Amino acid sequence: MPRTRTPLAAIVLAAGKGTRMKSNKAKVLHEVAGRPLAYYPVKRALELGASPVVVVVGHQAEAVEAALSAALPEAPLRFAVQEQQLGTAHAVLAAKRALRGYRGPVLILSGDTPLLRAETLEAVVSAGRRARAAVSLATMTLEVPRGYGRVVRDARGRPARIVEEKDATEAERAVREVNAGLYCVDAELLWKKLAKVGTANAQREFYLTDLVPMAAQAGGVAGVEVPAEEASGVNDRVELSRANRVMVGRLAEAFMRAGVTIEDPARFDCDEGVEIGADAVIEPNVRLRGRTRVGARTRVGVGAVITDGVLADGVTVNPYTVISEAQVAEGAILGPFSRLRPGADIGPEAHVGNFVEVKKSRLGKGAKANHLAYLGDAEIGAGANIGAGTITCNYDGERKNPTRIGEGAFIGSDSILVAPIEIGAGAYVAAGSTLTDPVPAGALALGRARQVTKEGWVAQRQAEKQMKGTATGPASARKGRPAARRAS
Numbered sequence: 193m194p195r196t197r198t199p200l201a202a203i204v205l206a207a208g209k210g211t212r213m214k215s216n217k218a219k220v221l222h223e224v225a226g227r228p229l230a231y232y233p234v235k236r237a238l239e240l241g242a243s244p245v246v247v248v249v250g251h252q253a254e255a256v257e258a259a260l261s262a263a264l265p266e267a268p269l270r271f272a273v274q275e276q277q278l279g280t281a282h283a284v285l286a287a288k289r290a291l292r293g294y295r296g297p298v299l300i301l302s303g304d305t306p307l308l309r310a311e312t313l314e315a316v317v318s319a320g321r322r323a324r325a326a327v328s329l330a331t332m333t334l335e336v337p338r339g340y341g342r343v344v345r346d347a348r349g350r351p352a353r354i355v356e357e358k359d360a361t362e363a364e365r366a367v368r369e370v371n372a373g374l375y376c377v378d379a380e381l382l383w384k385k386l387a388k389v390g391t392a393n394a395q396r397e398f399y400l401t402d403l404v405p406m407a408a409q410a411g412g413v414a415g416v417e418v419p420a421e422e423a424s425g426v427n428d429r430v431e432l433s434r435a436n437r438v439m440v441g442r443l444a445e446a447f448m449r450a451g452v453t454i455e456d457p458a459r460f461d462c463d464e465g466v467e468i469g470a471d472a473v474i475e476p477n478v479r480l481r482g483r484t485r486v487g488a489r490t491r492v493g494v495g496a497v498i499t500d501g502v503l504a505d506g507v508t509v510n511p512y513t514v515i516s517e518a519q520v521a522e523g524a525i526l527g528p529f530s531r532l533r534p535g536a537d538i539g540p541e542a543h544v545g546n547f548v549e550v551k552k553s554r555l556g557k558g559a560k561a562n563h564l565a566y567l568g569d570a571e572i573g574a575g576a577n578i579g580a581g582t583i584t585c586n587y588d589g590e591r592k593n594p595t596r597i598g599e600g601a602f603i604g605s606d607s608i609l610v611a612p613i614e615i616g617a618g619a620y621v622a623a624g625s626t627l628t629d630p631v632p633a634g635a636l637a638l639g640r641a642r643q644v645t646k647e648g649w650v651a652q653r654q655a656e657k658q659m660k661g662t663a664t665g666p667a668s669a670r671k672g673r674p675a676a677r678r679a680s
Contacts, residue, residue, distance in 0.1 A: 202240075222432055233306070246272055246287040248273075272289065273286065274286040319414040358395060444462070469487045498516075513531070518538070520538040525541075551567070564581050619634060
């Protein structure tokens, strides 16, 4: 990642409500690839070496601050509150106290631009340095520039001013080069010039763009054209969806170039921060969330959803498996249709099969639960076999109780193990058993009612039913009247 060698601070504007999102949640808290919108410009500034990064918050300030602090716990973040949203210049001025004593360039970014790259920020910073300009700014050219401030250049081709659309003349509205909302300004000049910004505009707001003509007179302005895809802000749910697809596409491309097979990138979904090892294979419609780690040579099947899961090398995740806050050791096989809940710990070469749910339980090396089981709060030894329909009854209505199954134990199908209980190593539990007492190592436990077989019962029952039907027939039949003749 590019990093500046000179001092650099950054201000990220994240105070707005975002009314076009039609949401009760602040715009910058809406997510792209599992991260809040504002996370990305903050992260890119940090990658460039900015310190500190001041985030200007306003609407739902506490929630925005909490989300960014959680996502970037070690970052040199500072927060400034814009109590009233009176325009972009007013928002930048709110950061002045947080940058007290700082001397040097200040990068100013919008909090709703998740697709910016660190290289683009570096280009804006470097342009001002090379041109010895008081301000450097990013511009972009749009086919339909509706809603954006137009960049008006002087006779020498340098940016002279930015005119907001509501204040623009018809000729100015025809200009397709627009303001991208990304600036680099010397701190001393910034505070000095912003103090002179007024509200003589259609919105009656303090525009940060008024800084441009002031800087043009003070020392010139350098303009850098950047890709529109990167600098365009997210203003509604449609644009949010597009940004998410672009971000996920970037992640998929990076994984593939690093040696991961993603069978259909258009049907791949992944959060920023996920890690995937070389030679892993990701089938279509997989969803990888949070801090998930997928090991080398692991295969993740169609429709799997993994949240904060850790998968070692060589794991097989069959289709439609759901994993949450669980870890899986090398060579294990999961699914299809299995579910690992928080605290599940699947050992090397263990099998968790179809419709098996595991919660806060450990399966030792080679242990198998291949069909239709619930394993909660259990410790299952290496090589143990859990039959279909087995349930660990771990909850007594007040406490979660443990089940311990020793190495090599065999639990027959449809067994109910009422915790707390321990099944010794090598023990056998007969199918259909309900157990409440410990089973010693090497023992056979049967916990079911004795089978009773009544031979001839079916014929006897049918005869009884026939006799009963005759006894309760029509009154005419009981009095000896002739029965109705059946049609031939």
